[in-house]
Amino acid sequence: MATLQTMRLLPVLIACYLCGCAPKQDAPKSCVLITLDTTNPDALDVYGDKRGLTPNLNRLASEGIVFEDARAVAPITIASHASMLTGLYPPRHGVRDNGYMSLPSSAETLAERAKDAGCRTGAFVAAGVLRELYGLNQGFDVYGESPAVSAHRGGVGDRIGTEVSAEAIEWLNGRDGEEPFFLWVHYFDPHAPYEAPAEFLKRAEGKPYLGEVAAMDAAIGPLLDRLRVEPDYEDFCVIVVADHGESGGKHGEASHGLFCYDATLKVPLIVRLPGRARARERSTERVSIVDVFPTALEAMGLSVPESDGLSLVAGDIAANRGVYFESYYGYLNYGWGHLAGWVGPGGKKYIHGPTPELYDTGLDPEETSDLLVRNPFGKYKDSDGSLREGGVVSAAREAMMRIAQAPALERTSTEEGAVSQEGMRGMGYAGSASVSVALPEPASPSTLPAPAENLDEHYAVWSALAQSDRGKVDLAIAGLQQVVAKNPRHSFAHSLLGEMLLEVKKPRKAIAVLSAMIELELDRPGLRRNLALAHAMLGEYKLALEHARAFEEFCPGDPQAAEFRRNIEKRQAELKSQRQGGN
Ligand SMILES: [Zn+2]
Structure with a gap:
């Protein structure tokens, strides 16, 4: 249908057609x-580091x-x-942890919107946790990904920045120079x-983490240089x-x-707008990475749908704006209480969990002084020492509840149970849980163990991992046995313990550890896989096959899970024919 807009554009279109x-x-x-x-923001020069490690990001x-x-x-x-x-908070997009939760196909991503508007779209990622099977590839013409796992145990399925930049530059060089694009x-x-x-x-004065940041900046340099020679760069x-x-x-x-402290939640954010609008501005607006979606769309000149984010193009974020955050990592993998929260007016930050906390991030950016007096009325001691009613807390909880009640992305039945575990241990992420677990709402009360009070479990598990990497599997097993004795709901420790018991050829003991988890209704794909292996090791192929099938059900469509089950079937058939041959 010829709309009024296209009618108005007709002379332009004809002129362009004529001139080609x-x-x-x-x-x-x-x-x-x-x-x-x-x-971390303070690793970059532009946020205060004095070592001059990030000249390329400075220039941008x-x-x-x-x-x-x-x-x-x-x-x-x-x-x-x-x-x-x-542009959605995690309770709405549903991707709460690495390695087994994927973005539903019902999502309308930035890349899909850009592609629909006529952009070429390319993504080049550097870590196994962002591989395309996790669904972030939606809308990308090209999705260059990292290997799932590294060659050595305990390593990271990743690739270095120079490699990612080289791929991105090659993609830029290979496209039609006239076409607009969205590149991640x-x-x-x-x-x-x-x-x-x-x-x-x-250059980083011997500080390994900062050295990596410097290396990343150096890798980004050639990509930014390549972008600068694009004819439309000023409009980017x-x-x-x-x-x-x-x-x-x-x-x-x-x-x-x-x-959920700001030590890990605070991030650098630099937005270079078309025409370098607002260049060199430093904004103290309270913003979230959820704002990337509407900001990019508006800057590209595309329509901006409703989302949890706000466009940062105009610089008109209200002072009373609040932002949401969470970590369900401990809940999903360690049997701990979930954490979630809200940073609202005045920088007051409420962290909800088994032991709620409240901080004034303006006066106390390191979050060392918890303002919350733990009483049922939610009173808290403010920075000036006075006791105040907990209006901040109830407002934060209400805001969190609004997010929990907002519509979430729909999942197909296949997506509902989708789980993948590949590369998880090497990533340093436990990833032994299942998406089919019903998650508590962010502001719901929790009686589970508080993360801060159980850090010893975390470090015991990771030291067991380090010991097993050094070949000291018996020591690692002893350490894990202590963790599971203390915390019977620690799914990651159980999973690892079962796996290591298999390694030292103790399948009966492995079965006992892993079955206990299933009895606690903490059924996990990794447990099923290891149970299948343990029974296979004992020649109990009927039981092995049952667990292999249960593992496959966790991972519908996953070729590795299907291959795992077929291998068990093959071994079972071989054994049967050997027995028949023997008769
Ligand atoms: Zn990360």
Whole structure:
């Protein structure tokens, strides 16, 4: 149907047809999203580091807005990236943990919207947790991904920034230069283990994490240089943001994922708008990575649907804006209480969990002074020492409940049970849970163990992993046995213990440990797989096959799970024919 708009455009279209050029009026502007895994704001020069490790990001920042109060939605890679690409908080997109939860196909992603508007779309990611089977590939013409696992045990399924940049540049070079595009490039260098090349380690004064940040910046440089030679570069929107930070020992957390303190939730966010609008501005607006979605769409000149995010283009974020965050990592993998929360007016930050906390992040950015007096009336001691009613807390809880009650993305029945475990242990993520577990709502009360009070379990499990990597499996088993004795709902410790007992050829003991979890209704795909292996080891193929089938049911359509089951069937048939041959 010829709309009024196309009628008005007709003379332009005809003129363009005659001169052979494409009509540019309606073409979206290109957009580049650069995500920095595990990057603290203060690791970058532009946020205060004095070592000069990030000259390339500095230069970009000089063309755009630097946001000083930006937060991730979760200290979890896939949850944060799913929020950037959908504009939805995790309870709504449903991707709460790495390695077994995928973005439903009902999501309308940034890439899908860009592609529908005529953009070429390309993504190049650097970590196994973002592989295309987890659904973030929706809308991308090309999705360059990382290997699932590294070659060595305990290693990370990732690739270095120079490799990712090279792929992205090759894609840029190969496309039709006239076409607008949406490009997402993900860098994983600063993620543990820190293995910075010597030259960057030296520049970072021997600090391994900062050395990785410097290496990442150096890898980003050639990509930014390549973008700058695009004829339309001045019209580009470039967004640089981290998915979460790294705690580095703050609050007793070495890495990220367990807690919801700003040590891991605060992220760098740099937005370079078309025409370098608002260049060199430093914004103190309270923003979230969920804002990436509407910001990118508006900057590209596309329509902006309702989402949990706000567009940052105009700089009109209200002072009373609040942002949501969560971590269900401990709940899903360790049997701990979930954490969720809200940062609202005045920077008051409420962390809901088994032991609720309240901080004034303006006065106490390190979150060392919990304002909440733990009483049923929710009174808390404010920074000035006075006792106040807990209006902040109830407002935060109400805001969290609104998010929980907002419509979530629908899943097909296949997506409902989809689980994948590949590469999880090597990633440093437990990933032994199932998406079919009903999750508590963010503001719901929790009587489960508090993460902060049970850190010893976390470190016992990771030291067991390190011991097994060094070949000291017996020591690792002893450590894990202590953890499961203390916390019978620790699914990750049970899973690892069962696996190691199999390794030392103790299938009966492995079966006892793993079956206990199923009796506790903590059925997990990894448990089923290991139970199948244990029974197979004992020649009990009928039982092995039952568990292999249960494992496959957790992972519908996963070729590895199907192959696993077929191998068990094959062994069963071989054994049968051997027995018959023997008769
Ligand atoms: Zn991450």
